[in-house]
Amino acid sequence: MKRLLACAMLAFFITGCSGEKESGEETKIQAQNQEAEVEITEFKLSNLSNSTIDVSTINGGLKLSENKASVIIFVTPNCAPCKTELSYIYTIAQKYKSDAKIMLAILGASDDEIKELSDEFNLADEVVTKAQDLAKALNINALPAIIISDKNGNKIRSYVGLAPVEMLESDINLAVLR
Numbered sequence: 001m002k003r004l005l006a007c008a009m010l011a012f013f014i015t016g017c018s019g020e021k022e023s024g025e026e027t028k029i030q031a032q033n034q035e036a037e038v039e040i041t042e043f044k045l046s047n048l049s050n051s052t053i054d055v056s057t058i059n060g061g062l063k064l065s066e067n068k069a070s071v072i073i074f075v076t077p078n079c080a081p082c083k084t085e086l087s088y089i090y091t092i093a094q095k096y097k098s099d100a101k102i103m104l105a106i107l108g109a110s111d112d113e114i115k116e117l118s119d120e121f122n123l124a125d126e127v128v129t130k131a132q133d134l135a136k137a138l139n140i141n142a143l144p145a146i147i148i149s150d151k152n153g154n155k156i157r158s159y160v161g162l163a164p165v166e167m168l169e170s171d172i173n174l175a176v177l178r
Helices: 003-013 080-095 111-120 134-136 165-177
Strands: 025-032 039-048 052-058 062-064 069-075 100-106 128-130 145-149 155-160
Touching: 025 165, 039 134, 052 069, 062 145, 062 155, 062 165, 069 080, 069 165, 080 165, 100 111, 111 128, 128 165, 145 165, 155 165
Parallel strands: 069 100, 100 128
Antiparallel strands: 025 039, 039 052, 039 128, 052 062, 069 145, 145 155
16 A cells, blocks of 8 residues: 555656646747748847846757757746755856756736745746746646756757756756856
């Protein structure tokens, strides 16, 4: 019985949680590639200081206007695996601050919940809002979810559920070096 319960808990933490929907701004652009048609979707995200962050999705990757590697973490406030992941995101964000943009998208949350989570985990600089349409464009269906892209918008890796910090750091290093 204890083994069954332990397996069920492990499955919960590996698969993660799902989130609610919210809206944001997006613009679609069709680009013609020599081999295939590529759809580029542009988004304007905001941070808690109300600064705008321009991002584009390209084939599942994320391209920033500031020409840096990017890491975006999608979470909800009531998701236990999400909170576990948030516990080490601040350290990663500080370590890669000059080489990569680390963004935290808290989905399905009120302004108060977003503020509470950002304060609890010291992530105010990393939080972006109005990211629900971006999550939809990136096919985020379960949380926590992480997308790591190089400065050209090429997706390096994506994770659903808890990701080991060592693997995240390895993939971020790869994105930065590309």
